[in-house]
Amino acid sequence: MNWFSAVVLGLVQGLTEFLPVSSSAHQRIVAALAGWPDPGAAFTAVTQLGTEAAVLIYFRRDIARIIVSWSKSLIDRDRRSDPDAKLGWYVIIGTIPIAVLGLVLQNPIETAFRDLRLVAAALIGFGIVLGIADRIAADDRPLTRLTTGNAIVYGFAQALALIPGVSRSGGTITAGLLMGYRREAAARYSFLLAIPAVLASGLLELTKIGNAGDNPAWGPTLLATAIAFIVGYAAIAWFLRYIATHRFTTFVIYRIALGAAVLALTGTGVLAN
Incomplete structure (x- = not known):
């Protein structure tokens, strides 16, 4: 990986991580279109x-409040009914599915799941599901009404993002909409739920950076990560404002169009799987 491709892929990561379009799919597709190796x-x-x-x-105040309340609830039974304390437990519970499946499916995650045909099918299929959920959503349930059962459903929806093309935010937001949560509430919980899983996965994969073989070098990887941070921060603010007044129709159309284009390009041999 060279410095230019690191800049491009860092921008792609920052722009798409929080949108329901799958950042991992976009990194895979952009690299293939540019003729670069799979990152x-x-x-x-x-x-x-x-x-x-x-x-x-971005969510530092919310996160600090949740951690403090959850920690106090460990020794003070009266604090266990606090919404922030319960939210802390729900994030932990919702992280279990992706943690278990991530370990069990580690090999296909790094190989078979990155097949462009599967990525394209996931973009289309889950784009349609998102569109249906957005149309039938009650859009009236606040995050304070989250339950253990809902947290588990959210967790399995997040685990689907182990397949590039599903989208971590897209999967969890879709689940939230189907359970009647408001768009902003579903997105906010999606961001919070991702914290343990993304940090654990990223820190684990750090051990592979700079090693021999096909692994990327430290320099370009750090540059891409820094760019993803800057662009991602702006993307969070924009996305939360956008969904406050808009449906997900634009993202659904984009997912289906991109997936169809990738299927056509792989089917004609323009892109290698």
Whole structure:
């Protein structure tokens, strides 16, 4: 990986991580279109540390409040009914599915799941599901009404993002809409839920950066991660404002169009799988 491709892929990561369009799919597709090697699961996971740092800073007050309340609830039973304390537990519970499946499916995540045909099918299929959920959503349930069962559903929806093309935010937001949560509430919880999984995955994959073989070098990877942080911070603010007054129709159309284009390009041999 050279410095130019690192800049491009860092921009792609920052722009798409929080939108329901799948950042990992876009890194894979952009690299293929440019004729670059697949950046790989390790590079994707590490650059996600940049966008996750943006989440930590953007939601720093919410995160601090949740951590403090959750910590106090461990020794004070009266604090366990506090919405922030419960939200802390729900983030932990919702992280379990992706943690288990991520370990079990580590090999296909790095190989078979990155097949462009699968990526394209995921973009189309889950784009349609998002569109349906957006149309039938009650859009009236606040995050304070989150339950353990809902947290588990959110967790499995997030785990689907192990397949590039599904989208971590897209999967969890879709689940939230189907359960009746407001668009902003579903997106906010999606961002919070991703923190443990993304940090754990990124830190684990850090061990592969700079090693021999197809693994990316430290310099370009760090540059891409820094760019992803800067662009990602702006993307969070824009996305939360956008969904406050808009449906997800634009993203649904984009996902289907991109997926169809990738299928056509792979089917004609223009892009290699």
